[in-house]
Amino acid sequence: MTSSRRHFLTFATLSAGAALSPAMSARSTGTDAKPMPYAEGFEGQRRGDLGDGRFVNPILAGDRPDPTILKDGDDYYAAFSSFLYYPGVPIWHSRDLVNWTPVTAALKTPIGTIWALDIAKHGDRYFIYIPVLAPEGDARPLRTYVIHAPAMSGPWSEPIDMHIDDMIDPGHAVGEDGKRYLFFNGGNRVKLRDDGLAADGKVEHVYDGWPIPADYVIEGFALEGPKVLHRDGYYYLIAAQGGTAGPPTSHMVVAARSRSINGPWENCPYNPVVRTASRNEPWWSRGHATAVEGPDGRWWLTYHGYENGFRTLGRQMLLEPMEWTTDGWPRALGGALDQPFLKPVAQGGPHGQPLSGLSLDAIGNRLTFFAPRNDYLERARMEGSRLSLTAQGTSPADASPLLFVAGDRAYEIEVDVEIDAGTQAGLILFYNEKLFCGLGLGEERLHAYRIGQAERWPAGAAVSASRVRLRLVNDENVVTFYYALAGEPWRKERSVEVAGYNHNVADGFLSLRPGLYAAGTGAARFDNLVYRARRRVGDVA
Known part of the structure; x- marks a missing residue:
């Protein structure tokens, strides 16, 4: 038995008394992209929660690109890139990481094309950091905004220009000295003022990324989507590389760690943590991940991916089990995501929303x-x-x-x-x-x-x-x-x-x-x- 398969089976049996279903008895080889059965929600819409303690991907079907997840006590919040759709910055809520319902759209004022953002809580206030591509011809084509609120449901402030230009994919972090930072694409970082509303210094380069093997078929190096978490004395930097679309095997999840927010950063020996290895797999271009602790203490990776044969649906939200190895590294356990998994918690909850009907609400x-x-x-x-x-x-x-x-x-x-x-x-x-x-x-x-x-x-x-x-x-x-x-x-x-x-x-x-x-x-x-x-x-x- 290979090490990767052994860890997968260990995860599958974590729930006391849970028997392995035939679908979960072996790790996927990723050679069959036949769609898995799913449960029905409103109007027959597909739903990941199978109702028997298991789920299948996607957990949130349809276009949910660049998901960023905030764990806030027993609550989980997700926000997504909203590009030119307004009201923008949609926020969804979950208690189990599988079933999600909409909360609000945090941004009403059109400010341009909204790319991958980050949600954070600092003290008793919530922040969303938003990279914006301005209309063609603007003297500052790429800038970073922030909005803030006393609760994820709002009311959200008007967007504040942080005067951080030419960066995308912000990721909020707090260092060992209590100071706040935004990490960006390309392995860059900027220190923030204590209120989190503006930069307190210049952008600096702090991480070079993971060297992608020459035989990988990718769109480009594209180091982006950094998410930073602090656990057991280490800062972990979870990032995307390879390009978000292009060939099905482009996008991937990589990890690095450091004892200090200031580095140096050591690359994970299990990189890439997540990657579509073959065009025959059911999910393409998997990447842009957040590592999050589930309600039962197990850990998960949430990210997006294109469904094989259905790029028209956009990048859908996926959930994969992961573990922390004995030497303290993240390792994904889900293979090609072509099998059901045990849910973080057995009970279900509301999911999605009806798409029929018309109202201003x-x-x-x-x-x-x-x-x-x-x-x-x-x-x-x-x-x-x-x-x-x-x-x-x-x-x-x-x-x-x-x-x-x-x-x-x-x-x-x-x-x-x-x-x-x-x-x-x-x-x-x-x-x-x-x-x-x-x-x-x-x-x-x-x-x-x-x-x-x-x-x-x-x-x-x-x-x-x-x-x-x-x-x-x-x-x-x-x-x-x-x-x-x-x-x-x-x-x-x-x-x-x-x-x-x-x-x-x-x-x-x-x-x-x-x-x-x-x-x-x-x-x-x-x-x-x-x-x-x-x-x-x-x-x-």
């Missing part, structure tokens, strides 16, 4: 605008049960659509759409302003879009009504649009293949999100939004 927790203007929240209002959306732009590309995260491999969405004169509105799958598909209602006809362009051959069906019900069916990246006029049956409009609507084609680190748009003048009203996950036989445990 959903904006931020569920619905977000893409690349909005400063007055974006004023565009939405309720008219009874209907969400009215003021039109903007000329097509979905510049309409700042209202989108949500879908984490299922297959699903369908229906919605009623009513338009004013001069308005075009409808249902879309949106990656960015250059890459989307959808179907909308205009004054004289339906407007169909594919690869970010209006379809002309053939054009959408001639329709003179001002109200229509639309349906989108995404069957594992093959999308079909339907429409139905009042009192008439569904009609199929067209189908689109969308597997290429992802970061490796279009850049931007985003995901393909369903949502609503209203372009032109006037407004559109949306009602009766229904989301249903679709599954195949054997998908559900």
Whole structure:
């Protein structure tokens, strides 16, 4: 028996009296990317908690990139990169690291493209450190902001410019002298003022990273995502290397340690701690990890990864068991993550949220605008049960659509759409302003879009009504649009293949999100939004 397999079996039997299931009886070889069965949550959405004391990945399906985890007593909080989706900086809560529910969106003010951030608690106050890519042409294209609050639920302050430029992926740490620091990409670090709101010195280089073997197929060296923890007399630096997308084997988790926050840093002999070794594995580009102690004292790594064949869903949140070796190093125990694991605690809890329905309260927790203007929240209002959306732009590309995260491999969405004169509105799958598909209602006809362009051959069906019900069916990246006029049956409009609507084609680190748009003048009203996950036989445990 190999050492790695022996440690995996040791973890699996930690729970007293727990018998190994057939799925947990051996470490994965990572040669079969067949999806594992999952449990069903709201509207049939997939859920990692199997209900029998085990879980499968993802623990939080859909686009949850660059997860950063804060353990605060018995509570766990996660925040994610939000890029150009606003309200931004979504925060989720858990008690068991497997089941998560939304808390709030901490940032309402558009300040640019939000990359990998960090959440921290210092004293009795909470902080979120936010790297922001400013619009093209800005004299300071990359800057760091901070927001703070008395509780993770808020209220959160307006963003404060820390005047730390050209750095990404901050990681908060406190040294042995009680002083605060931010670690950044490239092995850099800056000391903070005691209030944590500004730098107290210059950026300095403190860590060179782990030398990646020459035969690894990676996107680039890309030392980033540093997270620092203090345990048993050591400071541990957990970081990402290899590039966050590109080839499936790019991203990885590495570790180093030091007796002092000031170094020197010694690389872990088990590096890379986590890595996708083969394109045949179920999870690609695994990295950007936080090491966190679970509610039962066991340790875990939370990070993101692309699902094999479903880059369109974005980077999903994964959970892997780890151990501290007898010589004090972190070592992952989950292999290719193609087997169920024992949960940190047996009991379950609420998870996720319904995606059906429309309300102003959903904006931020569920619905977000893409690349909005400063007055974006004023565009939405309720008219009874209907969400009215003021039109903007000329097509979905510049309409700042209202989108949500879908984490299922297959699903369908229906919605009623009513338009004013001069308005075009409808249902879309949106990656960015250059890459989307959808179907909308205009004054004289339906407007169909594919690869970010209006379809002309053939054009959408001639329709003179001002109200229509639309349906989108995404069957594992093959999308079909339907429409139905009042009192008439569904009609199929067209189908689109969308597997290429992802970061490796279009850049931007985003995901393909369903949502609503209203372009032109006037407004559109949306009602009766229904989301249903679709599954195949054997998908559900």
